[in-house]
Amino acid sequence: MELAPETVKPSITRLRRAHGQLAAVIRMLEEGRDCEDVVTQLAAVSKALDRAGYTIIASGLRQCLVEEDGEVDTKKMEKLFLSLA
Template sequence: MELDPEQVRPSITRLRRAHGQLAAVIRMLEEGRDCEEVVTQLAAVSKALDRAGYTIIASGLRQCLADEDGEVDLARLEKLFLSLA
């Protein structure tokens, strides 16, 4: 089962932003930039990834894990959710 494209659009936007931020972190490290600046940008990347993951969970994880009868395997749901923690 696929996620609804309209529901994942905000996650895609966040992931694209994180992609750019990660490229900036790599560039900063290569240029020998200040440690505090690098860590600040790295924290922004981490937060963007977390938010994208949680948005996907909120919008469609239940849909992804439902079986043919519409029942959700709670153990699988918990395991997947905790993988983001």
């Protein structure tokens, strides 16, 4: 099942930001930048990815996990959340 475009727009924005941050981390490593700066930037990438994942799960939860009987598949939901841990 596809997520609605208006549902994923904030996540796409976060992922694009993370993409830029990850490129910065690679560039910093190639330039031999200070370890503290690299780790700080890497933490920002990680946080952006986590937030994008949580946003997708939260906004698409009903659309992705509702079974035919209208109930939420809690095992599937738990598995999705744990995959981000």
